[in-house]
Amino acid sequence: MAQLDLRVIKTRELIEHAFLECLKEMSFQNMTVKDVTQKARVNRSTFYKHYQDKYDLKDCVVDRVLEEFTQGLDVTFIEKKFLGDEEYYVLLRKSLERIYENKDLYQLLWNCYLPQRDVFQEMIEGGCKRLEQEIRRNRDILDNRKEIAGLYSHLFVGTMMISVRWWFSDGKDMDVDTFTRIMLLHMDEGIIQTLRGHFAY
Secondary structure, three states: OHHHHHHHHHHHHHHHHHHHHHHHHOOOOOOOHHHHHHHHOOOHHHHHHHOOOHHHHHHHHHHHHHHHHHHHOOOHHHHOOOOOOHHHHHHHHHHHHHHHHOHHHHHHHHHOOEOOEOHHHHHHHHHHHHHHHHHHHOOOOOHHHHOOHHHHHHHHHHHHHHHHHHHHHOOOOOOHHHHHHHHHHHHHHOHHHHHHOOOOO
16 A cells, blocks of 8 residues: 555656646646656656646646645744844745745746746745744734734735845845845844844845
């Protein structure tokens, strides 16, 4: 059974990798199941054992990427009393490094048209949901703040993701250490103080 499960996992990984490779070469609209199977070097019957059609494959790929992204976010930072804490820097950097490692994948999915899916927005919403749950569980956060936990989670995750998108497209020369420290200062001091101040990062 375990060997069979491993074969299934490997086959699905092969097909999903082929799907992403096809996305680099053609639009989703023009992509066919044949394109994917040829790229994966599997036959059509193997494809249809795992996916209903290319739309089902698309959703499986996107759902997996979203799951890995949200699980990779470290939301324990809200337990830290001082954002300047070096431990918090390490936590934030670790999350940003994980995002950066998937830069090519994320940019591919952000920039191509996938029917009924907006991967960038779904990543924001997935991250917000996870952070909101953490805020509501935290005993040190006041109840009136928890009532608007959704706002706080969108302020953090939305700002982070928009900043990451800029970093990937326009801030290519900025290393992860610099980006992390700017994000940390922004969260600790606020955008106006960060912009006008003379903070070393």
